[in-house]
Each structure stands twice: as C-alpha cells, then as structure tokens.
Amino acid sequence: xxxxxxxxxxxxxxxxxxxxxxxxxxxxxxxxxxxxxxxxxxxxxxxxxxxxxxxxxxxxxxxxxxxxxxxxxxxxxxxxxxxxxxxxxxxxxxxxxxxxxxxxxxxxxxxxxxxxxxxxxxxxxxxxxxxxxxxxxxxxxxxxxxxxxxxxxxxxxxxxxxxxxxxxxxxxxxxxxxxxxxxxxxxxxxxxxxxxxxxxxxxxxxxxxxxxxxxxxxxxxxxxxxxxxxxxxxxxxxxxxxxxxxxxxxxxxxxxxxxxxxxxxxxxxxxxxxxxxxxxxxxxxxxxxxxxxxxxxxxxxxxxxxxxxxxxxxxxxxxxxxxxxxxxxxxxxxxxxxxxxxxxxxxxxxxxxxxxxxxxxxxxxxxxxxxxxxxxxxxx
Amino acid sequence: xxxxxxxxxxxxxxxxxxxxxxxxxxxxxxxxxxxxxxxxxxxxxxxxxxxxxxxxxxxxxxxxxxxxxxxxxxxxxxxxxxxxxxxxxxxxxxxxxxxxxxxxxxxxxxxxxxxxxxxxxxxxxxxxxxxxxxxxxxxxxxxxxxxxxxxxxxxxxxxxxxxxxxxxxxxxxxxxxxxxxxxxxxxxxxxxxxxxxxxxxxxxxxxxxxxxxxxxxxxxxxxxxxxxxxxxxxxxxxxxxxxxxxxxxxxxxxxxxxxxxxxxxxxxxxxxxxxxxxxxxxxxxxxxxxxxxxxxxxxxxxxxxxxxxxxxxxxxxxxxxxxxxxxxxxxxxxxxxxxxxxxxxxxxxxxxxxxxxxxxxxxxxxxxxxxxxxxxxxxx
Numbered sequence: 001x002x003x004x005x006x007x008x009x010x011x012x013x014x015x016x017x018x019x020x021x022x023x024x025x026x027x028x029x030x031x032x033x034x035x036x037x038x039x040x041x042x043x044x045x046x047x048x049x050x051x052x053x054x055x056x057x058x059x060x061x062x063x064x065x066x067x068x069x070x071x072x073x074x075x076x077x078x079x080x081x082x083x084x085x086x087x088x089x090x091x092x093x094x095x096x097x098x099x100x101x102x103x104x105x106x107x108x109x110x111x112x113x114x115x116x117x118x119x120x121x122x123x124x125x126x127x128x129x130x131x132x133x134x135x136x137x138x139x140x141x142x143x144x145x146x147x148x149x150x151x152x153x154x155x156x157x158x159x160x161x162x163x164x165x166x167x168x169x170x171x172x173x174x175x176x177x178x179x180x181x182x183x184x185x186x187x188x189x190x191x192x193x194x195x196x197x198x199x200x201x202x203x204x205x206x207x208x209x210x211x212x213x214x215x216x217x218x219x220x221x222x223x224x225x226x227x228x229x230x231x232x233x234x235x236x237x238x239x240x241x242x243x244x245x246x247x248x249x250x251x252x253x254x255x256x257x258x259x260x261x262x263x264x265x266x267x268x269x270x271x272x273x274x275x276x277x278x279x280x281x282x283x284x285x286x287x288x289x290x291x292x293x294x295x296x297x298x299x300x301x302x303x304x305x306x307x308x309x310x311x312x313x314x315x316x317x318x319x320x321x322x323x324x325x326x327x328x329x330x331x332x333x334x335x336x337x338x339x340x341x342x343x344x345x346x347x348x349x350x351x352x353x354x355x356x357x358x359x360x361x362x363x364x365x366x367x368x369x370x371x372x373x374x375x376x377x378x379x380x
Numbered sequence: 381x382x383x384x385x386x387x388x389x390x391x392x393x394x395x396x397x398x399x400x401x402x403x404x405x406x407x408x409x410x411x412x413x414x415x416x417x418x419x420x421x422x423x424x425x426x427x428x429x430x431x432x433x434x435x436x437x438x439x440x441x442x443x444x445x446x447x448x449x450x451x452x453x454x455x456x457x458x459x460x461x462x463x464x465x466x467x468x469x470x471x472x473x474x475x476x477x478x479x480x481x482x483x484x485x486x487x488x489x490x491x492x493x494x495x496x497x498x499x500x501x502x503x504x505x506x507x508x509x510x511x512x513x514x515x516x517x518x519x520x521x522x523x524x525x526x527x528x529x530x531x532x533x534x535x536x537x538x539x540x541x542x543x544x545x546x547x548x549x550x551x552x553x554x555x556x557x558x559x560x561x562x563x564x565x566x567x568x569x570x571x572x573x574x575x576x577x578x579x580x581x582x583x584x585x586x587x588x589x590x591x592x593x594x595x596x597x598x599x600x601x602x603x604x605x606x607x608x609x610x611x612x613x614x615x616x617x618x619x620x621x622x623x624x625x626x627x628x629x630x631x632x633x634x635x636x637x638x639x640x641x642x643x644x645x646x647x648x649x650x651x652x653x654x655x656x657x658x659x660x661x662x663x664x665x666x667x668x669x670x671x672x673x674x675x676x677x678x679x680x681x682x683x684x685x686x687x688x689x690x691x692x693x694x695x696x697x698x699x700x701x702x703x704x705x706x707x708x709x710x711x712x713x714x715x716x717x718x719x720x721x722x723x724x725x726x727x728x729x730x731x732x733x734x735x736x737x738x739x740x741x742x743x744x745x746x747x748x749x750x751x752x753x754x755x756x757x758x759x760x
Binding site: 007009011012013014015020021023024025026027028029030031032060061062063064065068095096099100101189191197198199218219220221222223239240241242243244245319321 | 387389391392393394395400401403404405406407408409410411412440441442443444445448475476479480481569571577578579598599600601602603619620621622623624625699701
C-alpha cells in the first residue's frame, strides 16, 4: 500500500514549500546590490526574531562551526569555563573547549536530567575566575531543556563570565531574547526551527562578549567574528556565503515573524505538551525530567528494541530519531520543531500507536491520539 | 526592452537545470541509508574526477574553509612554507599561514604574472627545510594559470615538502589528477566548475600528506581531516552536512563525468581561447601573461571606467566581475567555467562589443564575434 515518508527527526526538519521554492532557483551573485538587499533583510529579521539591535552574523557552516566560533573569538587559552554537560552536545562544548586550550570544568549530568542549581552555585563560588558558562538551552540528544535565566544570574554575579548558549534547537522554538535573557553568546543553525537545509550557523553576541574580541589569543580565520561582523554590516560576508541558503532564510524568517515569536513559541509548547501527554497515555516513559519543546524523547517499552520499533515506524511512514551513544536502541526522539501543525502530531501519535501494536505492545489504539486531541481542542 | 540577466562571473556560475531541480526538493535526513548511498556515489564520482582511489572529503563551508583545513591538519606551528603570492587568493594562503603560526616565505609576484622558475628554485635551494609550497593553480583574482608540474618537482626534490594547491577554479576546468600531477593537497569549492551554489569545499590529500596528520600540532575541530575522513569512509560526516548541496553535487558530478574530463577540459580550453582571441581582436589587452581557462581578465580601454563599463554591460544583460584591490575599476573578468557552451561566448562577446560601442570606444561591431566564431568552427 502507498505510504508517504514523513520526517519527524530533530533536524533536519521538513522544509516549507516557500523554502523549497526559494532553493530551487537560478543562483544570483553575492557581490551585488540585489544580494546585499536580501542580506540586510535577513539581518533585520534576525534582529527582530532575537529582539536586539546588535549584530547577528552568519557563517557558512553547520551549527558546530558556530559553536567553534564562540570558543575561538571570545576566549583565550587557559580560560576557565564551566560546561553543563548533559548530553551529546554538552560533550561537544567540552571537546571544543579542550581542543582550543580552555581549562574546562566538565560538570557531567546524567542524560535526561538538567543541572542542579546548588551545584552550579557552588562551582561558581569555588571558581570566581570562571570566564564562561557553556550550555545547551535545548540538549537535542536527550530532548532536555536547561533553564537559562538562573545560569545568567550566576554568570552575572562573577567578575567576567560570559553565558554561552547553544540555541540550535531552542531559537524559534522558545521565545529566546538574548538581551532580556542575559545571554552573551547565542548560536543557532539553519536546519532546525529555521526550517532550512543545514549549512548556515547564526551567532549573536552581547556588548560584554564584544569586549573580549580584541583580547582573545586563539588563532582564527574562517570563523573570525570581528572580520565577519565588519563585512556583514556592509551587507556582505568575508568569504563567499551559502547564497541559496541565505535567500531561503529570508523566506523562513518571514514565516516566523509573520506568525509572531510569542505565537511560534506557544505553538511549539502546545505541540510538545500534546506529544508528551499522548506518549504517557500510551504508557511510555519520557526520557527527560525537564523536557524540551523541540522534540520529545521516550524510552521504548521493555522487550521492544528501539531500532526495530523505528524500522516499523518507518514502514508506516514516520522517520523519527533514535538515541545516541548509550541510548542507542533504547529511545525514540519525536521532533515537533519548525514546520509542524497539530494535525502532524495526531498523525504521528496514531502512527506510533500502530507501530507499537504491530510490535506486540499491549495498547488500546486511539487512546494517545485522543489525549493529544484533548490538548489541542483546549488550545485552538 | 526586455533584457535577461546572464551570469559571467568567476563564481558563483550559472546552475544547470538538473542542479536547480535537485536543490528545490524536500529535505532528506542525513543519518539514513538513502543519504549514505548518495554520499558514496558522490565520493566515487569525486575519485573518478580526480583519478584517485584515495579519500576525497567534503566540508560544509566555502572554499576558504577547505584552504584553512589544509593548513590546520598538515602543518605545525613554525613550519616554513613558500607561498606563491600572485593575487588575492595567494594573499589568502599567506594570511592563513601566518594566522596559524607558520613561517611564511611570501613570494610576491605582480598581479597578472606567474612565478619565475629560477626564483622558486633558488628559494628551495636556500630553504631545504621547506615544509610546503602553497599555490593557486588558477588565481581567480588575476585570471592567471600557475604551472603545477614544475612546483611538484621542486617540492619532491626537498626532504619533506608538500605541494598544496588551491584548485578552486581549476578542478573541472583543467584535467587535474593530483596523483599524476604530484599534488599533495588539493582544495576545491562547489560554486565554480562544480556548478553548484557556494557552501561546500572539497579536499584531496596524498599519502605523503597523510603522514603529516598525526604530527600536526595546530588545534582543529570543525575542520578536522582525520575525523572527517573516518566518518566519510562510512558514508557519513562528523557534523550535519549541507545535505541539499551534496545531493545536487551528485547531479553535477554526473554531468561532468558524462562529458568526460578530457572533453570537459577541452571545452574550457576552447571557450577560453575564443574569448581571448575575441577580446584581443576588439583591441583590449589581456590582464594575464599566463591566462587561465576559467576566466579571462582584460584591461578596460583608456578613458573608459571599468565600473561604468560593467554597469553598461549589466544593462545589456551581462553580469561580469571587475577587479579587486588595486585593479578595481581597471579590469573586467569574464568567466567561462562550468555550465557554458560556445554560444554563450559569442553572445557575451557581442554584448561586450555593444557595451564598448555605447561607451564611446572606437570599435567595428562583430569583429570580435567573428574571431570567436573562427575559433569555434575550427574546433566543433
């Protein structure tokens, strides 16, 4: 029987028709007033999205490139930083920090949990020379949300400490306003709530962070923030940019701003709540104690192999993500960030129920769907 | 009157319909057998293109990222290297080298000229500890071709010296076979003869270069060649790749291989010869004493401002590039790499003649076109 494949992975996420249309066009040259006009529109829209008048710059790289730029430009070798390491991407902050010679305090947190406030406070007290706190606002590998406001207060209480936030799966999912939230460096990536193919990273930095730029002693060239900022203020980039992605970003940013950021965040919150309520109703256990609105992680039921269940789901038309490292084969991650509406979620939950049924799990079909519907009818 | 804009800039270059179609599609996930299959096809085609069984790896970055990777992975701080600095991109090798602590011998050559063999030989003799010779095979800023074979011999004659070639506008224009040519590191980029939007860089390295990998002491993370090689052998990438560009690369590589590399190189050579003969016939002077087949640089005639002439050309439908730095306003660069046939060139030359006529240049219309036609009828 015909089955259409649907993407419910936490990046890449489905592209809206407007984006597909923008991508499927003849190329334009970047050293032209035409491109500069689009580039300035993108800049302005990014500033609106993040509610800032400061620079928001782009790199032609995946999100990891933006993370690397955060280390290379705002820190120096030997700088002591605290990494909130609660998953695969927390590890990436640690590895990046160590690679470039930072003195990393690696605060390891069990996957699926968030940080302990007292622990963070005590680390800060013992290390008043902390130069940075590095965190994922949404840790994609464990679908966990880390509160930023508390960390911002801790960072501010110290002498010269930046709050560095990987917002790759939080920007466009939550209301993320770095100035209001006290974020000094914020990184995001194109293939998440920006609804684009991968290949662009996005970087905001605060005035406090900017003062670090001339002091940083780590060599940088491709990811040079000062050089890019200067060029991008003129509507250009230091090196040939990913033109087609920037043109498509102009489209997806319009969609995001037309919806409005509070409404965008509300939609994600409702989709996430419905997904969580539905999977709990089905009898599955949430992976995260502090679940993110970008994706929902669930343990697969005992006796059912996660990889097998994902295969069954795929046969039924749903591509979802599994677990990484020690969670391989043990969890599913169901994404609901970006171009998703509530009907996508009821469809997904119905598919998940059928996949579990076919895997021999004791399930009353439609029960989870009904739960999701209840969340939706209350909110739409 | 209706005028259609045509792109004759040395990158980005026009996209073929096959590529546009591949780009304008719904995204697929990269951690899938479907993507891995495409990725392996791309790898194999790149190997065929370069006639090698060795790894050819991709980075999601513009070409400069690939250049940076060449420095970060195959050299160590203090390594002495010779940079053939004959233009904007030669300067980039120098700047990259200096940024990451190499000991750079900056052999500056007037723009539009190539290196002097005796000079290179004498530098090599005086510096037997050279660890690398860095060059552009085609220096895009001056449309100049630098012979690689001689440099390869010089590098081989030394104790442990790598020949590092920026092939960003030579791969797909010339027959570039790194093993046969004695190239140790070869970089290219997607938006040139690969006929794609910018956002992907391509890297080949020799066995001799590979032996440097474990020894290099420069920190690297995003541009880590060993890590990428390992992942890419498995049909994956270390970080989320520019999926849509890789899928489109699969298409454009098929086009290149279907044409055949010798024929591809021959076509570029004919288009370049026709362009050069035509502009000389018109009475313009070539910028380069060693012209490249990727683009042709010409001085604008005395009394005619280059920027004004470019504007006139644009009004007539042709976007060409101007000069950079001290050549600003003094030259035109007419590209003929990638998706161009001989009719594109006759059209361009006719347009150039009309633009010169309108700028008050004393010209017999059709004379340059006829010259180009003569080159073509002899060769097609």
